[in-house]
Amino acid sequence: MSTMTATERISVPSPRPRRSTRGRASSIVLGVVAWVVGLIFITPVVWMILTALHSEVDAATNPPSFFAPLTGASFAEFFGASGGVNPWPFLINSAVASVVSTLIVLVLSTAAAYSLAVRRIERWSDVLFFLLSTKMLPMVAGLLPIYIVARMFGILDTWLLLIIIYSAMNMPIAVWMMRSFLAEIPIAVLEAAEIDGARLPRVFLQILLPLTAPGLAATALICVIFSWNELLFASVLTSTAAGTAPVFLTGFVTSQGLFLSQVCAASLVISVPVLAAGIAAQDKLVQGLSMGAVK
Template identity: 65%
Template sequence: MSSLTAAPVSAGPTGDRVLRRARRRNTALGLLAWVVGLVFVAPALWMVLTSFHSEPDAATNPPSLGAPLTFASYREFFAGRGGASPWPPLINSLWASLASTLLVLVLALPAAYALSIRRVRKWTDVMFFFLSTKMLPVVAGLLPVFLFARNTGLLDNIWLLVILYTSMNLPIAVWMMQSFLADVPVAVIEAAQIDGARLPAILTRVIAPMAGPGIAATALICFIFSWNELLFARVLTGVVAQTAPVFLTSFVTSQGLFLAQLCAASVVISLPVLAAGFAAQDKLVQGLSLGAVK
């Protein structure tokens, strides 16, 4: 029998140089990652800091980091600056986002089932059709939608936004959930069918629990897209169905830009999305990583 053994990598001067070079490279990459992260986070941190400044301090150029902190902007925001209460827009955004996300999940789950597990004929053409619906610029469909809403009396109606957000997010949801459901074992579904389970029971009791992280990731992304949508909401709503992003535009007036109040409003309006992200961050990471490693 041969007594040859592999020499350790770190043996000798050459191995030490390789380890030192690897450590320096990892340290440099770590520092680069921190710098990139701070660059992306810095605007959000600056927005939060500015929201605690008074309007004169927020408007100074260059900005003052050591300005006194105050809650005046938040008090004015919740009190309803200029007689406009922030609560109706916040409730409208929450209702439109939650209702459209629920409708998207109800429609996308059977569609993804038919495209991944019980594949229909020419399912790749169907997937391309869903993708092609996102190729049209949103602004290109703005005028037809506006004319339709005006002729049907749906202007300034929150249900119109629910329908629009559902149609806008449905292709993305089908694409995401199709990849998630493709990892569900077919044997489990066949066993449920042998036990007499019908399609609604299979979708809700078998597939939904197994693909829970993927469904949660899809729901969170659809909720964020609906919450942040501005163009359609700005054109199709007025007072009754005004959403939170549209309400933010009221802080830019002919009298000037109320920067501190705008930052305070932006922080408050961003909190629901941040809270949803933190609450479902484990599901989001797990769902987005499904199928990444085969």
């Protein structure tokens, strides 16, 4: 009868240790905390939706009447069905200023980020600090000079003025974001393209842009949100021809009081384009915001 040596013995894998009671309890606590935080953030949105679906009388009650009859009168008032102000020109103005300024920012910020991350210029860190320092000045501090210059050139209450302001407003954050995305691209990929004879325009179009598509989506969405929601410059530098959606919202605050239900309905409608853009770019946005998080 042959005996098995120690090296020939079949080792039986030990059973996996069971998860401790403390670990399960901590997971349950973290799950409950996550749900509570989520409910805290979603409660104002649900409240706004219910308020928009109530009449002005029910929306103004204190405490609010959550079980009051639902109606779409506030949405009809927003779209001008009851003889109110037409919101479409304001929405179009916001869309044009936001989209055009975002496209300009993406083109300029990508070129600037390339020179700061890939082909680093001299004193590139000083350039980054200068861009960041422009965001330290309160926006209201530059309101009067911008108003005087815009009046001198005759561009008050125009799309052009909003596009220039929004482009300048979003440029610093866009350059910082695009630089962080471009810094993640291996230099060897670009050098290989140059060895194969690819010139800079081809490198940008066929290599850099596909690799930084998540970063471009994240940067574009943030620029659109900032431009779409901007109120200070739009309320002072525009009136009727180029008034934006946030300016339209302020029209519900009248001498008779605040039309709460109509404000909530208008806020929901105005939030839909940005929400739709976020959902459409959700995958690219998550990838872009997480680029560089894992080495």
